[in-house]
Amino acid sequence: MDKNALTRDVRAYLFLAPALIVLFLFSFWPVGLGALLAFTRVDIFNLAGSQWVGLDNFRTLFDDPVFLGSIRNTLLYLLVVPLIQVAALALAVLVNTQLPAIRLFRTAFFVPVVTSVSVVGIMWGWMYNEDGMLNQVLAWLRLIDAPVGWLSDERFALFSVMFVTFWRGLGYYMVLYLAGLQAMPQEVEEAALLDGANRWQRFWRITVPMLRPTILLCTLLSTLAAMKAFEEVVVMTGGGPIGSTYTLAFYAYDMGFRAFDFSRALAASLVVSLIGFVLAWFNFRFFRPDSR
Amino acid sequence: MLKRILLNWTPRYTLLALVGLFTTFPFLWTLSTALGDGGNIYAFPPQMLPTEPTLAHVEEARRVIPLDRFFWNSVWISAWTVFGTLLISSLAGYALAVMKFRGSKWVFLAVLTTLILPSELNFIVNFITVTQLKLTNTHTGVVLPLLANAFGIFLLKQAFEEIPAEILDAARIDGAGEWQLFLRVALPLAMPSLAALGIFTLVATWNAYIWPAVVLQTPDEYPLAVGVLYLSGTFAAKTRVIAAGTVLTILPVLILFLLAQRYFMRGLDGAVK
Numbered sequence: 072m073d074k075n076a077l078t079r080d081v082r083a084y085l086f087l088a089p090a091l092i093v094l095f096l097f098s099f100w101p102v103g104l105g106a107l108l109a110f111t112r113v114d115i116f117n118l119a120g121s122q123w124v125g126l127d128n129f130r131t132l133f134d135d136p137v138f139l140g141s142i143r144n145t146l147l148y149l150l151v152v153p154l155i156q157v158a159a160l161a162l163a164v165l166v167n168t169q170l171p172a173i174r175l176f177r178t179a180f181f182v183p184v185v186t187s188v189s190v191v192g193i194m195w196g197w198m199y200n201e202d203g204m205l206n207q208v209l210a211w212l213r214l215i216d217a218p219v220g221w222l223s224d225e226r227f228a229l230f231s232v233m234f235v236t237f238w239r240g241l242g243y244y245m246v247l248y249l250a251g252l253q254a255m256p257q258e259v260e261e262a263a264l265l266d267g268a269n270r271w272q273r274f275w276r277i278t279v280p281m282l283r284p285t286i287l288l289c290t291l292l293s294t295l296a297a298m299k300a301f302e303e304v305v306v307m308t309g310g311g312p313i314g315s316t317y318t319l320a321f322y323a324y325d326m327g328f329r330a331f332d333f334s335r336a337l338a339a340s341l342v343v344s345l346i347g348f349v350l351a352w353f354n355f356r357f358f359r360p361d362s363r
Numbered sequence: 364m365l366k367r368i369l370l371n372w373t374p375r376y377t378l379l380a381l382v383g384l385f386t387t388f389p390f391l392w393t394l395s396t397a398l399g400d401g402g403n404i405y406a407f408p409p410q411m412l413p414t415e416p417t418l419a420h421v422e423e424a425r426r427v428i429p430l431d432r433f434f435w436n437s438v439w440i441s442a443w444t445v446f447g448t449l450l451i452s453s454l455a456g457y458a459l460a461v462m463k464f465r466g467s468k469w470v471f472l473a474v475l476t477t478l479i480l481p482s483e484l485n486f487i488v489n490f491i492t493v494t495q496l497k498l499t500n501t502h503t504g505v506v507l508p509l510l511a512n513a514f515g516i517f518l519l520k521q522a523f524e525e526i527p528a529e530i531l532d533a534a535r536i537d538g539a540g541e542w543q544l545f546l547r548v549a550l551p552l553a554m555p556s557l558a559a560l561g562i563f564t565l566v567a568t569w570n571a572y573i574w575p576a577v578v579l580q581t582p583d584e585y586p587l588a589v590g591v592l593y594l595s596g597t598f599a600a601k602t603r604v605i606a607a608g609t610v611l612t613i614l615p616v617l618i619l620f621l622l623a624q625r626y627f628m629r630g631l632d633g634a635v636k
Binding site for chain 1: 372375376378379382383385386387388389390392393396405407409450451452454455457458459462463464465466467470473474476477479480481482483484485486487488489490491492494495507508510511513516541545566569570571572573577587588589591592595602605609612613616617620621624627628631632
């Protein structure tokens with residue numbers, strides 16, 4: 072019996088080996104090694120020669136005004152979360168019908184989600200240009216007198232980048248909410264309709280409470296995404312003007328791949344990861360992958 | 364009756380059209396800029412339908428930068444990532460769903476753990492790892508870390524679990540080995556999930572920017588998503604040429620998405636769960 076069990080186990084682990092190897096090397100290893108290296112002076116060409124420096128990297132981090140600014144910007148970035156959730160839910164309700172051509176609209180709303188961030192950055196660079204369509208439309212509506220430097224004025228740049236995050240994510244959360252809406256039993260809403268509840272009441276008293284799990288899930292996903300947002304910054308502003316669009320994750324990226332200071336990059340990414348981990352833990356507690 | 368329908372529908376369609384304009388305007392503007400000729404690109408109101416559409420800018424874009432090469436780099440990277448992901452995930456998913464072995468609980472837990480580990484900034488250490496493996500500036504270096512994909516394993520595990528045990532038992536009685544069972548019985552029955560994971564992975568890989576940009580250092584190796592931004596940095600003044608390159612970058616994945624939307628959404632569903 073034991074010999075059979077052994078061949079059985081060996082066979083199973085042969086099936087699992089490729090997955091376990093890549094998961095170990097590129098999912099577990101970076102978390103562990105990254106956490107460790109954050110306390111060293113990293114030598115990426117001779118990792119074993121990295122010097123233990125204790126909390127030094129974190130001290131330099133918190134002495135750096137750019138890093139402190141990036142904490143502030145990341146907190147500001149969280150403003151995207153409520154806006155995108157409310158808009159996506161409203162949009163999901165709007166497209167949750169059988170009207171003709173509704174699929175066409177759903178697709179149109181989703182297209183930004185399947186577009187590369189580099190393309191998004193280029194296109195919005197044109198939209199935000201001094202002569203770009205945004206300024207033109209606003210001038211035409213007489214809302215502005217002079218063109219606004221959406222990406223070149225440090226008062227607006229961060230919000231402009233956040234707006235692109237909103238634009239990119241809207242369709243994604245819409246689809247998640249739509250799935251939630253379509254999974255709702257029709258009887259409850261019909262019963263409320265018979266009881267004379269109007270559309271507004273039905274939305275707040277029935278749709279929202281029944282959609283609570285989806286709302287929570289989407290809110291957590293988008294909070295995590297906002298905490299770690301940086302791709303838009305890379306392709307649109309590179310942190311500028313005057314460092315006004317540095318987010319925490321962008322700071323880590325920038326330290327690693329522009330300044331080649333991996334010690335500081337890893338210290339910063341550990342800070343981001345810790346915050347993200349706490350949020351993900353909540354996410355996991357409430358929505359185990361296998362619970363549905 | 365008709366009047367009632369119109370009254371009911373008009374506000375909703377107006378709203379839908381406005382949102383649709385908001386989400387698609389940058390694309391439409393880019394397309395019309397790529398195909399338009401001469402004139403002020405920032406004219407207002409924008410000329411969305413070029414009077415004399417031309418492919419001159421597309422040709423120029425292909426002439427001044429190696430767009431064709433970027434395209435094939437994208438195809439290459441995406442194909443290997445999709446193939447590798449499907450292979451690795453289906454093998455592991457099959458083992459977890461169908462095979463009985465000691466430690467299965469622990470393996471499952473380990474795979475599950477990767478879902479809660481903070482992963483967005485893994486690419487910093489992954490870059491160090493890829494450097495140590497001497498794989499920087501290679502497509503292998505780009506593809507390998509993308510294969511660590513726990514959600515694919517779960518998606519396929521679920522698909523294999525849905526296969527009725529009787530079918531597998533019948534094949535076993537007929538003398539099929541585990542490998543044949545996997546290849547001949549399980550994989551064909553999991554086709555929809557494989558398609559979903561494949562399309563989803565393909566779109567994600569085609570669009571990936573940061574990771575390939577970090578690993579690849581010479582433009583010769585760039586995929587389109589990286590190359591197009593390189594193009595826009597190098598020829599900033601030639602808006603129409605860049606617009607043409609941008610259109611060429613989006614087009615393949617957009618067509619694919621439109622054709623396989625159903626599968627993509629299934630994959631998305633799996634990614635969230």
